[in-house]
Amino acid sequence: MQMKKAHILIILAFLHFFGWSQTDLPQERPKVGVVLSGGGAKGLAHIGALKVIEESGIKVDFIGGTSMGAIVGALYASGYSAQELDSIFRVTDFAGMIQDNVPRGAKTFYEKEDSERYALTLPFTNFHVSFPQAISGGQNIYNELVRLLFHVKDVQDFKKLPIPFLCIATNVETGEQVLLDGGYLPEAIMASGTFPSLFEPSEIDGNVLIDGGVVNNYPIDEIRDLGAQLIIGVDVQHDLSTRESLSSATEILLQINNYRTVNDMRKKAEKTDIYIKPDIGEFSVIDFDRGQEIISKGEDAALLLKEKLSEVAQLQADGARSRKRVQVQDSLTINRLIVTGNDVYTRAYIKGKLRFNLAERISFEKLKQGMNNLAATGNFKAIRYELVSNGLGTDLILKLKENPTKMFLKVAAHYDDLYKSSALINLTKKNFLLRDDVASFDFILGDHIRYNMQYYLDKGYYWSFGINSTFTNFDEEIDFGLIRTNFVVPDAPNVSEINLEVTDLTNQIYLQTVLREEFAFTLGAEHKLLQYSTRTLNQVGEGVAETSLSQNAGRTFFDNSNYFSAFGKITLDTYDDKYFPTKGFLFDSDMHLYLFSSDFNDNFRKFAVGKARIGGAFPLFHNMTMNLETEGGLKFGTSAVTSFDFVLGGFGNDFVNNFIPFFGYDFLSLPGNSFVKAYARLDYNVAPKHHILFSSNFANVDDDLFRTGEWFSEPSFSGYGIGYGFESFLGPIQIYYSWSPEIDTSNFFFSVGYWF
Numbered sequence: 001m002q003m004k005k006a007h008i009l010i011i012l013a014f015l016h017f018f019g020w021s022q023t024d025l026p027q028e029r030p031k032v033g034v035v036l037s038g039g040g041a042k043g044l045a046h047i048g049a050l051k052v053i054e055e056s057g058i059k060v061d062f063i064g065g066t067s068m069g070a071i072v073g074a075l076y077a078s079g080y081s082a083q084e085l086d087s088i089f090r091v092t093d094f095a096g097m098i099q100d101n102v103p104r105g106a107k108t109f110y111e112k113e114d115s116e117r118y119a120l121t122l123p124f125t126n127f128h129v130s131f132p133q134a135i136s137g138g139q140n141i142y143n144e145l146v147r148l149l150f151h152v153k154d155v156q157d158f159k160k161l162p163i164p165f166l167c168i169a170t171n172v173e174t175g176e177q178v179l180l181d182g183g184y185l186p187e188a189i190m191a192s193g194t195f196p197s198l199f200e201p202s203e204i205d206g207n208v209l210i211d212g213g214v215v216n217n218y219p220i221d222e223i224r225d226l227g228a229q230l231i232i233g234v235d236v237q238h239d240l241s242t243r244e245s246l247s248s249a250t251e252i253l254l255q256i257n258n259y260r261t262v263n264d265m266r267k268k269a270e271k272t273d274i275y276i277k278p279d280i281g282e283f284s285v286i287d288f289d290r291g292q293e294i295i296s297k298g299e300d301a302a303l304l305l306k307e308k309l310s311e312v313a314q315l316q317a318d319g320a321r322s323r324k325r326v327q328v329q330d331s332l333t334i335n336r337l338i339v340t341g342n343d344v345y346t347r348a349y350i351k352g353k354l355r356f357n358l359a360e361r362i363s364f365e366k367l368k369q370g371m372n373n374l375a376a377t378g379n380f381k382a383i384r385y386e387l388v389s390n391g392l393g394t395d396l397i398l399k400l401k402e403n404p405t406k407m408f409l410k411v412a413a414h415y416d417d418l419y420k421s422s423a424l425i426n427l428t429k430k431n432f433l434l435r436d437d438v439a440s441f442d443f444i445l446g447d448h449i450r451y452n453m454q455y456y457l458d459k460g461y462y463w464s465f466g467i468n469s470t471f472t473n474f475d476e477e478i479d480f481g482l483i484r485t486n487f488v489v490p491d492a493p494n495v496s497e498i499n500l501e502v503t504d505l506t507n508q509i510y511l512q513t514v515l516r517e518e519f520a521f522t523l524g525a526e527h528k529l530l531q532y533s534t535r536t537l538n539q540v541g542e543g544v545a546e547t548s549l550s551q552n553a554g555r556t557f558f559d560n561s562n563y564f565s566a567f568g569k570i571t572l573d574t575y576d577d578k579y580f581p582t583k584g585f586l587f588d589s590d591m592h593l594y595l596f597s598s599d600f601n602d603n604f605r606k607f608a609v610g611k612a613r614i615g616g617a618f619p620l621f622h623n624m625t626m627n628l629e630t631e632g633g634l635k636f637g638t639s640a641v642t643s644f645d646f647v648l649g650g651f652g653n654d655f656v657n658n659f660i661p662f663f664g665y666d667f668l669s670l671p672g673n674s675f676v677k678a679y680a681r682l683d684y685n686v687a688p689k690h691h692i693l694f695s696s697n698f699a700n701v702d703d704d705l706f707r708t709g710e711w712f713s714e715p716s717f718s719g720y721g722i723g724y725g726f727e728s729f730l731g732p733i734q735i736y737y738s739w740s741p742e743i744d745t746s747n748f749f750f751s752v753g754y755w756f
Contacts, residue, residue, distance in 0.1 A: 030319050033062040033228025035220050035272070036069030038157070039215035039236035040195070040285025042293060043068025044089060045278040046208045049234045049297025050082035056306060057313035061166050062226045064219050069236075070192035071145070074185055074434050077165035078561065079326045081411045086295060088148065094288035097140040098198070104576055105584075106372035109512075109520050110456045111465070114440070115637075116578050117756045118120050118410040118426060119730045125405055137191055139383055140197045144743075145186035146387060147364045164226055166547065167192040167527045168212030170200055177215045179222060180204075182670075184386045195285075200382060213237070230312065232671050233272040234298065235265060236280060236681050248653075251376050257274070271392045274308050331363045335393035341400035346380060349436045349740040350398070352460015353377065355516055358525070359393070365558035373517055379403055379430065406430045413730055414753035416652055418667055420447035423754055436460075442756065448473045462517050466524075468508040472656045475501040485671055486642040487532070487558040488601070498536035500668070503556075504656050507528040508567075522569040526592070530643055559643045561600040564742040567592045578653075579732040580683060580691055580725060582625045583618035588613045594644070607637030609644050615679075623685040633658065634674035634706050640703035645673045648701055648717070651736055651749035654756070663697050664719015664740025666747055675701035678713045683725075717742060721749075 034053070036046045046069060053060070065073035071229045075085055107115060118264045154233035158165045166181040169191040180188040183204065191202035191209040202209045210218075217237050224231065269275050278301040283294055302309070335358060339347055354370035374383055382401035387394050410426035424444045434457060442452040453469040480495045512525025537556045568591050574584035589612040597604040615629030633646050646658045650667035660677065662670065677699040684692040705711040713735035723736035731754030739746035 011267060024206070030230040030312070030315055031061045031228050032058060032230050032232060032312060032316070033064070033223040034060050034073070035218055035223050035225065035231060035233040036063070036065030036073045037233070037235045037237045038065070038067025038069050038193070038211065039217045039238060039280075040068055040074060041094070041291065042238070042280050042283055042285060043072060043290045043495065044234040044291045044294040045236050045280055045286075045301070046072040046234050047082055047085045047089060048300070049276050049278070049302040050076060051086065051299055052302035053232060053309060054082045056309035056318075058232070058309060059313075059316050060163055060229045063225050064168075064223045064226075065164040065192075066168045066217050066219060066559060067193040067195065068567030069234075070212070074165055074166065074189045074724050075148060077158070077161045077163040078149055078185070079162045080148075081325075085342070089291055089295070092144065094141075094291070095286070097144065098136050098138075098286075098288070099135040100139055102372050102376045103516055103600060105516075105574060106369060107376040108458065108514050108517050109571065109573070110438075110454070110458070111376050112573070112578070114428075116731075117754050118424070119411060119412045119753065121410045123405040124407045124409040124427070136199050137375070138194065139371065142186060142190050142367045142384065144373055145189065147368070148328065149185050150332070150364075151326055152185060154389050158185065158188075159226070161754065163184075164220055166219065166226065168222070169194075169202070169204075169209040170212055170214040172208045172210045174216070177212070177648035178207060178209060178591055187384055187386070188679075190384075193452075202380070202384075214344045218265060219272055220268050227260060231271070232274045232276070232309075232312075233269070234278070234302075235269065236278055236298075237265060238285060241497055258318075261663075274305055274312070277306060292365040294670050329364070331361050331609070332367070333359065333393035334360045334367075334387075334396045335359050335390060336395045338395060338397045340401065341402065344402055344431055345400075346434055348462070349458065349460050350374065350400070352462065355461075357445075363405070363625065374400075376517075399476045407584040412754055412756060414756060416755070417749055418476065418650060418652060418753040419450075419694075422446035422448070422450075444756065447595075448475075463511045463513050468506070468507075468510075470504070470506050472504045472506075473502070475499055481626075482671055483534075483558065483648075485498070486645060487539075489558070492537060495536065498534045501531075501533050501535075502530040502656070503529075503533070510567075518572060518574050519570070520571045522567075522571070524567055525565055526563075528563045528565070528567045529561075530563060530641065531560050533560070534558075541654070543615045557600070559600055561604075561643070562598040563594055564596040565592045565594045568628065578729065579734075580625075580685075582619055582683075582685075583617050585617075586613065586615045586629070592644075594639075594641075597641070601641070603640040605637060607635060607636050607639035607640075607641065609633065611646075611658065625683045625685070627679075627681040627683065628642060629679045630677065631679075632674075632676040632711070633660075641644060645671055646675045646701060647671045648675060648677070649720070651734075651738065652751065652755060657731045662717070662719060663695055663721040663736070663738045665717070665743070665752070666745075666749075670699070670701045670717060672705065673703045673710065674705040675699055676705065678715075689727040691727075692722070693723040693725055693734075695723070695736070697722040728753075736738060 063073045104112060122738055138164055152161060158636055159443050168177060169178045169180055171178050187204060191204055192212045194202050195211045211473045219232055220233060275424055278297045280294060280297050283290060339356060342350060344528045353373040355373060356366055356370055371383055374380060379402060380400050381403045384399045386397040388397060406429060410428060412424040414422045420445050423446055424442055426440060428440045430438045435459040440454045444450040448471060451471045455467040457465040470744050478500050480498050483489055483498060485706045497522040508524050508526045510522050512520055512522045514520045533555045535555050538554050570589045572587040573585055575581040576584050591608060593608045595606055611633030613629060613631035617625055617627045619625050644658055646660055647668045648660045648662035649665040649669035651661050676696060679697045681693060681695040686692055697719050699717045700711055700715055719738060719740040721736040721738040723734055726733040736749040
């Protein structure tokens with residue numbers, strides 16, 4: 001008996017010598033709890049520390065954390081090993097996920113146009129501009145957590161996970177701590193990590209929750225209450241920063257929050273049996289792009305305490321926890337859809353956006369795509385969902401929080417060589433007349449006043465309905481010979497160029513059906529008032545001014561007609577970016593049948609104009625992309641109307657009617673009622689958002705190319721361009737030097753901002 005007592009005293013003295021006096025060790029095998037603090041990107045150090053804890057042979061009995069510690073802790077508690085977590089985070093773009101950038105492919109064509117036109121969007125309520133609550137809704141992160149934790153989707157009590165788990169959130173209304181130890185696991189850990197201003201607050205059981213680090217960034221007492229007798233803690237929280245380090249709003253908010261938590265941590269560190277403090281002062285809370293460095297820092301810090309960790313493992317008689325590798329599922333079957341929170345938007349609208357059929361096996365990628373489709377609308381402030389087994393498959397319980405803001409103020413600015421300087425102000429109203437609609441009005445000021453009005457009723461799977469009205473106006477110095485080719489005008493020997501003004505008022509009504517947000521089929525009717533006019537001929541002499549062409553207020557009109565047509569469009573667009581695509585395909589076709597006209601020139605007969613454009617973007621090697629496109633168009637019928645002929649030349653996007661960009665030639669240089677064109681561009685992404693561009697194009701353009709067979713002959717026109725592009729907050733900035741071997745002149749083309 002005396003010998004046993006002596007042995008116990010020796011063991012206790014040995015443990016005290018190695019710093020274990022902070023805790024009274026139990027006589028039997030200790031229950032080990034792991035506590036992981038919050039710290040944003042710094043929380044990736046938890047993975048490195050867990051790798052060493054595992055390698056030491058320790059069996060973790062309980063685990064808990066806050067914010068990023070909650071995310072890492074929950075994944076570990078669900079069955080993932082530390083090495084598996086390392087692999088997961090190596091391929092996860094957290095920085096991209098936080099920004100909540102919805103892929104272009106998740107947007108309908110209306111939404112694509114909307115997102116590629118405006119530089120700034122602000123909520124506009126009761127004639128007051130407000131600012132968003134946060135940068136991100138966290139949807140991308142939530143989607144990924146649902147996928148990774150699908151294997152424990154039915155565990156509602158977190159104590160029944162492979163390792164019992166808990167996390168902490170803060171009630172934003174009361175400032176009180178909320179202990180989350182049950183419910184839907186992805187939802188709980190998202191609530192724990194909703195850092196104020198970065199993520200929208202979460203709502204669980206009627207409580208509005210934000211980051212648990214506000215009140216308890218290191219839940220050591222809660223882990224002890226679970227039954228842990230020995231605590232291993234990993235502390236990655238931010239220390240108080242110097243004034244030089246407070247360079248962003250996020251850092252300042254973190255500093256304010258840390259006033260209390262830094263002091264609390266000193267006390268909690270003393271209560272921690274093995275306290276791991278990685279040396280990560282050089283990293284910020286948003287340095288997710290340096291994840292591997294941070295993980296290594298966590299591993300290094302834990303290795304310094306490897307001996308103590310090994311001793312804990314020796315105290316655990318049953319050894320390390322045997323882990324069965326988690327099989328991450330890539331597909332599931334959803335048998336039933338349950339939607340809550342949709343007071344304004346119909347179930348048909350929501351189901352149509354999800355774009356998958358019930359009782360059919362779908363991939364998680366398709367489920368994610370459906371959620372992105374909903375997020376892309378901007379109609380929902382929060383999209384949370386649960387996947388719950390129902391025996392035959394899975395219930396999708398979709399919990400929506402509709403965006404209460406229905407009106408938005410949007411602005412943009414643009415400059416190009418054709419439209420010159422422009423400033424756009426937009427007012428958008430959702431639920432304008434009906435539940436699933438949106439109305440938008442652009443007013444464009446600058447060298448030329450323009451407007452664009454759109455009304456769109458989105459019916460999801462079913463035929464949607466739209467009304468558009470646009471007014472466009474620009475002028476350009478062009479060769480007088482081009483006018484004489486297309487219109488009947490008198491001789492003017494002293495005139496080589498004229499200033500041509502183009503005015504276009506177009507009104508459309510249409511039906512559209514959309515498949516997978518990337519393919520659309522459109523049918524509609526159109527009214528167009530088209531004016532071509534000049535003041536030049538009235539300024540060069542009376543003899544020229546006395547023509548049979550209509551003159552009004554010192555202006556000579558070449559066309560001033562109303563045209564009425566039916567049209568159809570088929571569009572497939574999987575480009576990942578409109579201006580600098582790196583992958584995807586494009587097919588855009590349009591057919592207009594002109595049936596009636598006010599017939600200004602007394603030469604109207606029914607005719608049709610068809611055109612199509614097809615292309616693809618292909619990555620060649622690192623940061624180098626090839627974009628290849630071909631397009632063509634032709635006029636059907638014998639009408640003498642030339643106002644809708646194709647005219648090639650210049651640089652840009654979204655030109656009115658049948659004006660086609662073409663490097664090497666200035667705007668409105670190459671006319672004809674038919675054309676074929678091939679285009680190629682090499683895009684070298686020299687740095688993030690910076691592009692070096694080399695473009696070439698070739699074309700045949702003339703009257704009746706397809707009837708004569710000349711469209712298949714060697715190209716008559718060619719042009720090349722070398723340029724630079726930058727993705728700015730205003731939109732793309734592009735400058736091109738352009739030339740053609742067929743002519744002596746060259747051109748510089750300059751564009752700033754989104755085209756509108």
